[in-house]
Amino acid sequence: MHGRPRVPLGAPEDPEKTKASKQRLALFSRLSNEVLSRRAARRYDPESMTLSAKLLEQNPEVYTVWNYRREALKDTLQGEHGPEAADAAVKTELQLTEVALQKNPKAYSAWHHRRWLVQLGVVSLERELKIVTKLLALDARNFHAWAYRRFLADRACVPAEEEERYSMDCINANFSNFSAWHARTVLLPQIHAAQPTTSLADLLAADNSQPSTAAPGRPGPIPRWALGQELDLVQQATFTDPEDQSAWVYHRWLLSQLMAHLTPSDSKGQASLQEAKAIRDVLSKEIVRCEVLLESEPDRSKCKWPLLTIARLLELRSLLDKDGGVQQGEADQQQIRGLYTDLMELDPMRKGYYKDALEGKAVVVTKPV
Amino acid sequence: MAIQEKEGSGKVLLKDKHADYIASFEKNKESFEFYATEHFRMSGVYWGLTAMHLLGRLDVMDKDTILAWVLSCQREDGGFGGSERHDSHLLYTLSAVQILALYGALDRVNTDRILSYVSSLQQEDGSFAGDSWGEVDTRFSYCALSCCSLLGDLQAVNVPQAVSYIVSCHNIDGGFGCTAGNESHAGQVFCCVAALHIAGALDRLDRDLTCWWLCERQTKSGGLNGRPEKLQDVCYSWWCLTALSILDRLHWIDRDALSSFILQCQDEERGGISDRPDDMVDVFHTFFGIAGLSLLGLCDLEPIDPTYALPVDIVQTLVQKE
Numbered sequence: 214m215h216g217r218p219r220v221p222l223g224a225p226e227d228p229e230k231t232k233a234s235k236q237r238l239a240l241f242s243r244l245s246n247e248v249l250s251r252r253a254a255r256r257y258d259p260e261s262m263t264l265s266a267k268l269l270e271q272n273p274e275v276y277t278v279w280n281y282r283r284e285a286l287k288d289t290l291q292g293e294h295g296p297e298a299a300d301a302a303v304k305t306e307l308q309l310t311e312v313a314l315q316k317n318p319k320a321y322s323a324w325h326h327r328r329w330l331v332q333l334g335v336v337s338l339e340r341e342l343k344i345v346t347k348l349l350a351l352d353a354r355n356f357h358a359w360a361y362r363r364f365l366a367d368r369a370c371v372p373a374e375e376e377e378r379y380s381m382d383c384i385n386a387n388f389s390n391f392s393a394w395h396a397r398t399v400l401l402p403q404i405h406a407a408q409p410t411t412s413l414a415d416l417l418a419a420d421n422s423q424p425s426t427a428a429p430g431r432p433g434p435i436p437r438w439a440l441g442q443e444l445d446l447v448q449q450a451t452f453t454d455p456e457d458q459s460a461w462v463y464h465r466w467l468l469s470q471l472m473a474h475l476t477p478s479d480s481k482g483q484a485s486l487q488e489a490k491a492i493r494d495v496l497s498k499e500i501v502r503c504e505v506l507l508e509s510e511p512d513r514s515k516c517k518w519p520l521l522t523i524a525r526l527l528e529l530r531s532l533l534d535k536d537g538g539v540q541q542g543e544a545d546q547q548q549i550r551g552l553y554t555d556l557m558e559l560d561p562m563r564k565g566y567y568k569d570a571l572e573g574k575a576v577v578v579t580k581p582v
Numbered sequence: 583m584a585i586q587e588k589e590g591s592g593k594v595l596l597k598d599k600h601a602d603y604i605a606s607f608e609k610n611k612e613s614f615e616f617y618a619t620e621h622f623r624m625s626g627v628y629w630g631l632t633a634m635h636l637l638g639r640l641d642v643m644d645k646d647t648i649l650a651w652v653l654s655c656q657r658e659d660g661g662f663g664g665s666e667r668h669d670s671h672l673l674y675t676l677s678a679v680q681i682l683a684l685y686g687a688l689d690r691v692n693t694d695r696i697l698s699y700v701s702s703l704q705q706e707d708g709s710f711a712g713d714s715w716g717e718v719d720t721r722f723s724y725c726a727l728s729c730c731s732l733l734g735d736l737q738a739v740n741v742p743q744a745v746s747y748i749v750s751c752h753n754i755d756g757g758f759g760c761t762a763g764n765e766s767h768a769g770q771v772f773c774c775v776a777a778l779h780i781a782g783a784l785d786r787l788d789r790d791l792t793c794w795w796l797c798e799r800q801t802k803s804g805g806l807n808g809r810p811e812k813l814q815d816v817c818y819s820w821w822c823l824t825a826l827s828i829l830d831r832l833h834w835i836d837r838d839a840l841s842s843f844i845l846q847c848q849d850e851e852r853g854g855i856s857d858r859p860d861d862m863v864d865v866f867h868t869f870f871g872i873a874g875l876s877l878l879g880l881c882d883l884e885p886i887d888p889t890y891a892l893p894v895d896i897v898q899t900l901v902q903k904e
Contacts, residue, residue, distance in 0.1 A: 214862040215815070222851040238614045245617055249667045275621045277668040280715060325717040332716075354812070360764045391810040395765040398754045458798060458810045466754040562800050565833035566793075577756075577794045 257285035273313035273320035303335045324357045338369040373403040388450035391459040405435040434473035461518045496530045517560045524552035525578050593845035595881040601639040603853030604630045623665040624674040629869035636883045660699030671713045676725040697738040700726050708743030719760045724773035727780045745783045748774050756791030768808040772821035776889045793831035796822045804839030815857045820870035824888035844871045
């Protein structure tokens with residue numbers, strides 16, 4: 214049972230509790246028997262619907278009973294028995310799923326029932342968005358609620374910019390909300406795919422009528438100026454709590470987006486050189502940021518994330534230098550090795566990963582998804 | 583090899599107690615849980631039986647009664663319900679196929695009917711609905727591919743399309759969500775990685791990235807969580823572990839710390855394993871805990887296959903290796 218404390222063996226029984234749980238069992242088993250036999254008999258009368266609702270209020274995951282309600286109510290919901298009956302049925306179903314989700318906010322079946330109602334086109338999308346916003350304010354990491362929100366936003370054609378602002382509000386309320394950081398990884402590429410590119414390299418490449426480096430149907434990386442803003446946001450979060458992994462996982466994505474701005478090596482010209490220099494500058498700036506963070510945190514055991522990030526930034530920088538024909542800085546290589554060696558000690562659970570990274574057998578940044 | 587029962591915490595796997603706990607679960611029809619879990623009993627039985635097999639105690643269970651019960655749960659559409667009184671669903675169809683496979687009894691069902699049920703649930707974009715009511719989720723992609731593969735006919739569904747849908751749910755952190763655009767979750771990562779493995783499409787993954795996200799699930803407790811900054815749990819431990827094993831990166835986590843966490847979740851008095859130490863046990867976590875220890879090669883358990891979550895010898899018999 215998720216999160217239910219164990220009762221010690223031999224603990225004195227509370228007669229009241231025992232009685233209550235016996236009553237609960239008796240009621241639930243009778244209710245189950247009654248509802249499932251009515252379902253088998255295809256009884257769709259109001260009394261049967263009331264009983265099935267009672268069962269779902271107690272146990273929202275009984276999918277067969279949700280199926281039963283959909284079978285019974287589909288025609289009414291779609292207005293076959295008049296608009297009043299339809300309105301009343303919609304109201305009842307929405308209320309029932311609300312009660313069910315209060316009982317168990319992770320009940321797949323209850324979420325699906327609500328989605329099904331939306332798909333029938335009988336529910337106000339605006340109202341639903343308000344409800345899910347309230348729910349996420351109370352339960353910020355509920356992935357069912359986030360999925361439902363995305364589903365609604367798509368249906369209601371909510372602009373990606375609006376949802377992006379919402380994710381920003383969530384992050385400002387709590388930097389540890391990875392669900393909101395994740396939302397940005399979906400929304401930002403959408404927003405910037407729709408906008409003209411501001412990368413000098415891309416403009417020049419277009420001038421030379423070279424084919425775009427982005428795969429067809431796939432948006433290119435988000436522009437560098439936007440990445441800069443995101444890196445600033447990450448800095449705020451990581452300086453607030455350097456041990457929370459949410460912003461660091463997001464930071465890795467930003468780096469892979471940054472590296473995706475590199476034009477392939479077959480088109481080495483002025484533009485790609487400038488681009489490479491700009492990227493190198495961003496990497497160096499991020500290294501400095503991590504170093505500042507390290508200086509402000511005397512407890513080395515809390516420094517895993519900035520240390521790992523510096524190692525990766527250095528790796529990326531030497532990759533750039535190598536591409537540009539600059540001689541490999543032995544000092545950087547030594548520092549990278551030192552960092553991974555430190556990490557093996559600081560974070561021994563992931564020793565195997567750091568060892569592979571040290572030996573060049575694990576690469577998680579340079580291959581953008 | 584020596585029996586490595588004692589791990590970091592000095593605790594041992596209480597095999598007899600867990601076997602007794604599982605065996606008694608089905609008999610206790612007077613509990614609220616017995617009724618509350620009726621709609622997913624097929625999965626409960628699969629978890630219990632597979633755990634018993636791993637413990638080497640499957641013979642304690644009443645095979646004939648169980649098989650007759652499983653067969654009684656097949657619906658007209660070819661799928662299986664969570665129990666006699668429930669509708670067919672992909673989740674329970676897979677559990678039923680797994681139980682039949684475990685007992686070597688797949689010849690007792692009409693395979694074509696099951697395959698046609700599974701393929702009827704594939705959508706245009708390659709995804710799968712869990713049943714005729716249309717809930718789409720990458721969990722169901724796994725159920726569908728696993729079912730077809732165990733029944734020896736993967737081509738009953740459109741595999742390239744199924745793969746393309748799963749890949750569309752791949753996130754920037756290397757994980758997978760329940761549908762495209764949704765946050766990565768360890769349970770979903772298991773489903774998608776295992777499904778891609780069955781489809782022979784692991785090359786569509788960035789292994790290092792996925793496994794780095796997975797190894798970051800291990801918390802100070804030794805257990806693994808399902809998403810960043812969430813609590814560890816024995817079941818998430820299993821899901822991360824299987825994906826790491828399929829992708830050949832088990833050495834990226836601390837195996838001793840994990841086994842010690844699982845052993846600490848045992849109810850040493852009554853048997854069974856819980857999500858976290860000192861919580862109430864259930865068959866679900868008991869299975870995932872034992873399966874995790876088996877995958878780690880500990881406690882002298884029968885080996886389990888990470889992709890199909892069935893004993894290795896059974897999978898070897900049923901699934902043709904390329």
